[in-house]
Every structure is written in structure tokens, then in C-alpha cells.
Amino acid sequence: MPDETIRKTRDIKIAKQDAELRVVYGIVYEPNTADSDGDWASVETIQRAAHGFLREYGYIGVEHDNQQVIEKAQDISVVESFLFPFDGILGEQQITKGTWILGAKILNDFIWEQIQKGELTGFSMHGEAVV
Numbered sequence: 241m242p243d244e245t246i247r248k249t250r251d252i253k254i255a256k257q258d259a260e261l262r263v264v265y266g267i268v269y270e271p272n273t274a275d276s277d278g279d280w281a282s283v284e285t286i287q288r289a290a291h292g293f294l295r296e297y298g299y300i301g302v303e304h305d306n307q308q309v310i311e312k313a314q315d316i317s318v319v320e321s322f323l324f325p326f327d328g329i330l331g332e333q334q335i336t337k338g339t340w341i342l343g344a345k346i347l348n349d350f351i352w353e354q355i356q357k358g359e360l361t362g363f364s365m366h367g368e369a370v371v
Contacts, residue, residue: 255331261345262352263319265330266363268340275365283338287323289365290340294321300344300363315348340365 255266268290269275271283281289300316320343324335335341342363346352354360 255333263343263345265343268342268363269365270336271338286340317345319343319345
């Protein structure tokens with residue numbers, strides 16, 4: 241990756257909540273920033289992943305449990321997915337241009353309570369990549 245620096249991993253938390261709508265927003269993947277496994281991706285790679293996710297899946301679950309994803313698809317509804325168009329702020333978090341942001345409506349009362357208690361704190365991209 242010419243002329244770009246890979247940043248160290250940072251703690252990713254839910255960036256913004258709308259309690260009335262029960263929608264939470266957060267980072268799925270930030271470009272050129274090492275994740276918890278030390279991997280990183282360019283804006284272009286993140287864009288392909290974000291578009292592929294919506295095309296192929298479009299739903300999320302809790303804690304990377306594949307069976308639970310299928311069962312919980314009615315509990316959490318993806319309502320927004322976009323690449324942040326500029327360097328800026330979402331809630332109180334600094335966001336880098338090209339960062340994949342997801343908005344999820346929480347339909348399940350137990351999951352909403354876990355978010356409010358700080359037990360569920362953000363999004364995590366689960367998957368495999370071919371490089």
C-alpha cells in the first residue's frame with residue numbers, strides 16, 4: 241500500500257444511538273487500520289465487502305454465531321449501510337473517510353437491554369477474505 245500508514249488497532253464502540261427509534265450506528269471496518277487480528281483493508285476492499293454484504297446477506301446476529309444469525313435476523317434489522325463520505329465525527333467518535341458504517345434497528349428487547357447496559361458495544365465484521 242504505497243504512501244499510506246497502517247494505524248494500530250483502536251477500540252470500536254457504538255458511535256451513536258437513537259433511543260426513540262432503537263437504532264444504533266457504528267463502525268464495521270475502518271480503512272488502513274489494523275483490526276484485532278492485525279489485518280487491514282483499503283477503502284476499495286471495504287467498499288466491495290460492504291456491497292457484497294448487502295447483496296448476499298443484509299442481516300446480522302450477535303457474537304458471530306452463524307446459527308444465531310439466522311435465528312436472530314428478525315431481532316436486528318440492518319437499516320443503513322454506507323461508507324463515510326469524509327473525515328468527520330459520528331456521535332463523539334472520529335471517523336475516517338471510507339469507513340464502513342452500519343445502522344441497525346434493534347427489535348429484540350433483550351438485545352436492546354444488553355446494548356443499554358454496555359454488554360454489546362459495537363459491530364464486528366465476520367468473514368473470510370481471499371487476497
